[in-house]
Amino acid sequence: MxxxxxxxxxxxxxxxxxxxxxxxxxxxxxxxxxxxxxxxxxxxxxxxxxxxxxxxxxxxxxxxxxxxxxxxxxxxxxxxxxxxxxxxxxxxxxxxxxxxxxxxxxxxxxxxxxxxxxxxxxxxxxxxxxxxxxxxxxxxxxxxxxxxxxxxxxxxxxxxxxxxxxxxxxxxxxxxxxxxxxxxxxxxxxxxxxxxxxxxxxxxxxxxxxxxxxxxxxxxxxxxxxxxxxxxxxxxxxxxxxxxxxxxxxxxxxxxxxxxxxxxxxxxxNPPVRGMDPEARLLARRRFLEMDLKGEAAYQSYRYFDVSSLPLRRILDDLTLAIEDPTVAGVAVNLSGFDANIEIVWEVREKLLALRRAGKKSVVYLDRPGAKDYYLATAADRILMDPFGMLTIPGVSTTKTYLRGTLEKLGLGFEEWRYFKYKSALETLSRRDMSEPDREQRADLVRAMYEEMADGITSSGRMSRAQYDLTVNEEPALMPKRLLELGWIDAIAGPDSLREVARSVAGRRVAFATPRSLRLRRCQPDEVWGPRPTIALVYAIGECAMDTGIRGRTTSKALKAFRERRDVKAVVVRADSPGGDPLASDLLAREMRAYRPSGKPLFVSQGRVAGSGGYWISMDAGRIHASPFTITGSIGVIGGWIWDEGLGKKLGMTTDRVQMGKSADLLGGLILPLIGLQIPERNLDDRERVVVKRGIMDLYDEFTTHVAQGRGLPVERVREIAQGHVYAGRKALELKLVDEIAGLDRTIEEAKAAAGIPRGRRVRIEEYPRQRLFRLPSLPGSVASRLGLGSRDGLAAPVAPERRTYEEQGLRSMLMSPGIPLLLTPASLLPDEPVAR
Missing domain, CATH: 2.40.160 (Porin)
Known part of the structure; x- marks a missing residue:
């Protein structure tokens, strides 16, 4: 790197x-x-x-x-x-x-x-x-x-x-x-x-x-x-x-x-000086920005040949240009094929609302939206729906699959080391159903998400709250004609009608501009002398691990380098992680803690999830921003042990060993061919359990102490709201676990202000990791590494992590590091995206 x-x-x-x-x-x-x-x-x-x-x-x-x-x-x-x-x-x-x-x-x-x-x-x-x-x-x-x-x-x-x-x-x-x-x-x-x-x-x-x-x-x-x-x-x-x-x-x-x-x-x-802008008067509000959001929302895209990724900052920047450009009357957005989690949807929606506050119009086209797509669309002035479309809006749920019976059938034993009430990350392996504390916190999250979406949708004035609740419960799927009757949409039309509706909304003849043409128009020379200030944007995305996910080994070095560089005036960390290895989490936290005496601003913008290890890497920031849909907190530690309880016999496999040390056999065990995983032969004895519990409690004490120091709260108060409990963004704000409900672009602006950079001064945003040049074909990890195609340090292009991979990450963390205490948020705490979509 x-x-x-x-x-x-x-x-x-x-x-x-x-x-x-x-x-x-x-x-x-x-x-x-x-x-x-x-x-x-x-x-x-x-x-x-x-x-x-x-x-x-x-x-x-x-x-x-x-x-x-x-x-x-x-x-x-x-x-x-x-x-x-x-x-x-x-x-x-x-x-x-x-x-x-x-x-x-x-x-x-x-x-x-x-x-x-x-x-x-x-x-x-x-x-x-x-x-x-x-x-x-x-x-x-x-x-x-x-x-x-x-x-x-x-x-x-x-x-x-x-x-x-x-x-x-x-x-x-x-x-x-x-x-x-x-x-x-x-x-x-x-x-x-x-x-x-x-x-x-x-x-x-x-x-x-x-x-x-x-x-x-x-x-x-x-x-x-x-x-x-x-x-x-x-x-x-x-x-x-x-x-x-x-x-x-x-x-x-x-x-x-x-x-x-x-x-x-x-x-x-094209002289390098700012000129008069006659278009601002001659073409005042006579353009509509056209945006096609087909693709997967991501934090970074590949530099070349990547037509399927939609970087979050690019979407937000294009909408900001539409807000600030005096020639733009509004935006026409095609949401067909837009794939984003609800937190990113909220950030885009906030920009559309800012566009409305600026007195500009917006028109949105939908085809087969879910709840979150409609939630986004209600920020617009006009909503069009395809004649063959359908709105699915059955409410919000969170589902958890339990594997205890599966492990028993396979011949695997599992013991959960759980000492904190709400720390339920490994329940999926130890139980057949939901524990009451887990049900309690899940109900809180589902309620928070439902209320946030309902408030946003009904604030559009298209329906009352009672009408919304009735429709969700009685008509979870609605066709375009029914939606038009209810006033939930404004027209039944295809995407080709976006321009016609935009002209109608503008009340005059308007031209249509692409995001690229608008960027070129607003690309004014920077005539300010002196080094251009740099804001570093560090993505800590995925599981907390040393060489994957947040890449604790290399990302911590990057944070140190940014702290020492004079041209970097502030650092923003985008944390979107369910946690994992405490070593990787603390490598980042230590470097972030060092920013306080340096005086250099460091802010954290939390994404969809920043719990447990994800909160560990957030707690020492100067300010923490989250969205209403962020899942954060989960201040606690958990661990577990999986062992061979008949799998080897079923497979016809045996092991033998020579050892010195009472517990040396814990490090050996059955090695599954091809998969490469090693399964210990036995469970821990009482003496070993005492050692494990002491380690987990010591780590919990350190976690809560650091949270108290970072957030300026009494340790007793932190331990009262901790216990592994997860919180939605607004509740976390109430508990002072975060400082503000704000998105990534607002976090960057506040970091600039904290660094003393004048408003309007152009800055350079330096992203870490750097963009990769192009997407490589998907290959099995071992094959890719042998061919030298594995992801190199500092070059990964992280995308918003998917919910379904978090369960896999947690299980892998436990299997690859048996007996290690984990800072892990239950992946299944995320409300089911297909239902809430």
């Missing part, structure tokens, strides 16, 4: 040293200049190369190619004409990261003005402190008349603070060296006011005989700029510019000894 490194410092010193050597150690130049002078080159700039971001400045400082966030193309020409009415100066510069420029000029030469074309190919890169770049320049026809030589340029721009920019460039060509150092100051720490200065050292000059220039640039409103630049020898340049959306225009008027020499005109496509 490779963790992001701290900000580089040595490379910066080396680059400045190299530039200094290019600028200072200047040998004697030939009779004619092989390099154009800075004065010739800078006529297209409003300030200096290190501050006038864009492809034109990249011709003087190639680091600007690395500064660009999107590709820019610039054209220019001069109003000054040479003999024959030919333009004296024109050209083009374009690119991002990789750049190209061409500039044609008419220059004085023996026998009259001659033309020469100068070309450059550049490469730029960015880093947390700024950008660097290099370029290669050469000339075309006419080069011999001016003794033009090919050159190599190296550039660097450093912006350590929002108010400071330092740029430097060095060029070398056939013995000639040329250097430039420039400085930019923003007294207001934003683009409204810029003070700049430059120092150019031409060939054949001593280091203290360079040309000095300077000036001021103002941008009173986005899209409007004015600048004045002075240089030695009584030269002045005035610039006026305007940028509309993605197109900019500039005029640079040069004066020499108070006489106008020429005016350069520049047209810029």
């Amino acid at each position: 490779s963790h992001p490194r701290a900000l580089p410092s040595a490379p910066l010193r080396y680059s400045f040293a190299l530039l200094a050597s290019l600028c200072v150690l200047l040998p004697a130049a030939p009779a004619r200049a092989a390099l154009p002078t800075y004065e010739e080159e800078s006529s297209l700039l409003s300030s200096v190369p290190g501050t006038d971001d864009g492809s034109i400045a990249a011709m003087l400082n190639p680091a600007q190619w690395g500064n660009l966030e999107r590709s820019e193309t610039s054209f220019w020409w001069s109003d000054r004409q040479a003999a024959g009415h030919r333009r004296e100066d024109y050209g083009v510069s374009l690119g991002r990261t990789l750049g190209f420029s061409y500039r044609h000029r008419m220059l004085p030469a023996p026998g009259g003005a001659r033309g020469v074309g100068d070309y450059q190919i550049g490469l730029g890169w960015s880093d947390p402190l700024g950008a660097g770049g290099l370029s290669y320049g050469f000339s075309g026809p006419g080069r011999s008349a001016f003794d033009r030589k090919n050159f190599l340029a190296l550039g660097r721009i450093v912006r350590p603070f929002p108010w400071l920019s330092v740029g430097s460039t060095g060029r070398i060509a056939s013995g000639e060296r040329q250097g430039l150092l420039d400085l930019g100051l923003r007294p207001l720490s934003d683009p409204r006011l810029l003070l700049f200065a430059g120092y150019a050292l031409e060939p054949n000059r001593h280091w203290d005989h360079g040309d000095l220039s300077g000036g001021v640039a103002v941008r009173p409103i986005p899209g409007l700029e004015a600048a004045g630049r002075w240089s030695e020898h009584d030269r002045v340049q005035l610039t006026l510019g305007v940028t509309l959306a993605r197109t900019g225009f500039r005029a640079h008027s040069r004066y020499e000894h108070s006489d106008r020499a020429a005016t350069e005109y520049v047209v810029r496509m």
Whole structure:
């Protein structure tokens, strides 16, 4: 695993040293200049190369190619004409990261003005402190008349603070060296006011005989700029510019000894400056965002060729764009094939409600929805249902399958080590029916989920609570005509009618935009100097295990690295885990505990389940956020023992051993071929049970003590509400086990605020684990590992864990680590998703 490194410092010193050597150690130049002078080159700039971001400045400082966030193309020409009415100066510069420029000029030469074309190919890169770049320049026809030589340029721009920019460039060509150092100051720490200065050292000059220039640039409103630049020898340049959306225009008027020499005109496509937004007025609320949510909601998708995953953050970000974009009147959402657990559904629904609060409309299409799909749809203004669809809404239940009889038939014995009232994770193996404490907490969860969904659905005003309860109990499946009669939907129509209904809701003619087009429209350049703050988003998903699930071994190292990195201003952990191995849980908890003295904010956003070991990794966060549908708590420890009670005899298998130590035989036993599991030969004796109980009680004491410290509660109070009891999100808030009912995006925003990042400041979200490139074919684990295709540390793309795998994870944890106390939440506590869907 490779963790992001701290900000580089040595490379910066080396680059400045190299530039200094290019600028200072200047040998004697030939009779004619092989390099154009800075004065010739800078006529297209409003300030200096290190501050006038864009492809034109990249011709003087190639680091600007690395500064660009999107590709820019610039054209220019001069109003000054040479003999024959030919333009004296024109050209083009374009690119991002990789750049190209061409500039044609008419220059004085023996026998009259001659033309020469100068070309450059550049490469730029960015880093947390700024950008660097290099370029290669050469000339075309006419080069011999001016003794033009090919050159190599190296550039660097450093912006350590929002108010400071330092740029430097060095060029070398056939013995000639040329250097430039420039400085930019923003007294207001934003683009409204810029003070700049430059120092150019031409060939054949001593280091203290360079040309000095300077000036001021103002941008009173986005899209409007004015600048004045002075240089030695009584030269002045005035610039006026305007940028509309993605197109900019500039005029640079040069004066020499108070006489106008020429005016350069520049047209810029995709300039790296914020422009005026005429669409905000001309197309105000005249677009509808179309969203097709067919696929499986996940926390991360694969980077390429993954058309089936819907990353949660992308869905939420697209809806946020619709809320904030003044041209958007609403959204039209196709929910056919949307597969998500109820917690993710709640987060998406909250965004649709925020859209409504912003005065915008939403239209939703359904085909065969379950309760949770309809719950999501009721946040919309209009609901369409397919003519052949059906709503299934029978209520909420939670079912548990018991395997004691199965184990007996197989010849396996099982003993549950349960010392806490509600810690029922292993009941499925030890009982034939539900214990009363387990029934009690399950009833609480089912009631909480039913009430939350009922309140949300009835708050839409489509039915009363009494009508809802009656329908659930008397008509658990409803056809479209019946739903239309009840007023639960607004129209019976196919997905092709979404646009027509959207126009009707908008009350005017509207255009339709895709999420991608909206992202491109709202992708404005980040003109703030200084390292962009980073928020780390760490996914702790699945069982608490060392090398699978939450990956305690590598995720703990990532948390440590993020704590030590200066550019990471806050960390958000998304916890969606039923628990498991306490060692893996505590590896994360220890690193999270270390954030408190560091002062760096660390928040936890809990997903569908964050119980037992999932709560262990949450308890030391600065703040814990959960949804109403989150299952959390389960503060307790449990364990169990499975042994051969006739299985070997049924299979015709026997074992034999040699041992030293009374309990050494507990580590051996029957090994099942092909499966690879080892089944102990006997149960524990009374002496061994005493040892196990002591270990479980010690771990429980440590668990409750850490919860008390992390949550600021008395230990006695924690032990009163613990005992392995699970809670739904709102009850957990009441008990102070969580701090707020909020989703992932709200957690990220609050983490930014806690880090002191101004509202609206663009940040970089760095996810861990990193996205994998593409989905590999499914292979058995042993085959995949032998082929080197197993999931590598830090590269897994976690999706929202499925309920059916939690039972398997718990059983596997017990079989692979016999006798180890477990921090495990019963998987079957999750209400049955097929019923609640």
